[in-house]
Amino acid sequence: MVPTSNSPLAGLPDDVLLNLDQQLCFALYSASLSMTKVYKPLLAQLKLTYPQYLVLLVLWEQDALTVNALGQRLFLDSGTLTPLLKRLEKLDFISKKRALDDERRVIVTLTSAGKKLRDQALQVPIQVSCNTGCSLPEMQSLHHQLIKLRASLGKH
Amino acid sequence: MVPTSNSPLAGLPDDVLLNLDQQLCFALYSASLSMTKVYKPLLAQLKLTYPQYLVLLVLWEQDALTVNALGQRLFLDSGTLTPLLKRLEKLDFISKKRALDDERRVIVTLTSAGKKLRDQALQVPIQVSCNTGCSLPEMQSLHHQLIKLRASLGKH
């Protein structure tokens, strides 16, 4: 249990503390779900779900990563990634093989179809940015604050 | 397909467009998951999951709502809420009954145990706010931007 005397919320009345529309967590949660809903139809054209798209973003930057390395980059664990990677493999966007030097590790590699998909994916962030209702500086400000928040939350 | 000539991202180079660490969507997604992870152990003490907690926040504000009304408030649909509400009913935090005037509607009502839980829940946002690493003005700024973003995304 953390001491709560230095809470930014200390002293606020009960009805404010538990008011849904004043919860940062809910604004975050519902905005994230709304964002995924905007991506969904765009990614469906590439036969991808949103988390699958994130995996490919990582691999397009750096190919041939272990499951663990992917998980660290995306803040996801193997229980999430293993079935997701199976589906990407079935779609022939990635392939998996054991590392030669350490057979516990599974190396995930893009197939040629997976590499080619990047060209189509370029349109996705462009399309989405038109739906955010934010200017570039607004997006950058929000982005910066979210990364700071994620870092703070991740320490606990 | 939306015209993309007025995209805030128009003209940016490929490697920036698809760079994971520059995606607002990923900052949002990963920050939201991090937030849920902070709530998880606190809510476990109340035998609640995070979405169940959100449902109770709504009911503590206004009791006796239909499934549809809960869904509108939380941006969730009945496919999510129906099984969730069953679990809350099994925990004896809510009860369900058909509306007398329109038997299609299911009215969700807090039980006495559900009402009592609010006292314990008051500590949850206090605890969490200590982990955000944000001051109250920072939290409010972020909160405001997220709600604006959610509204823009929801229109599409």
Added chain:
DNA sequence: TAATATTTAATTGTGTGCAACCATATAACC
């Protein structure tokens, strides 16, 4: 009033997200 449309919740199926546990492989130590 009978037929049709609409509203509402439940159901089903797919795909995450994650904790807990397990199996295996490597490393470290004696």
Added chain:
DNA sequence: GGTTATATGGTTGCACACAATTAAATATTA
């Protein structure tokens, strides 16, 4: 060499999220 500890990925079980469909009740209209 043999024992133990650690690292890594897989498996299982539970709980969302949501699209698509179904079923039932109500409202509307011909």
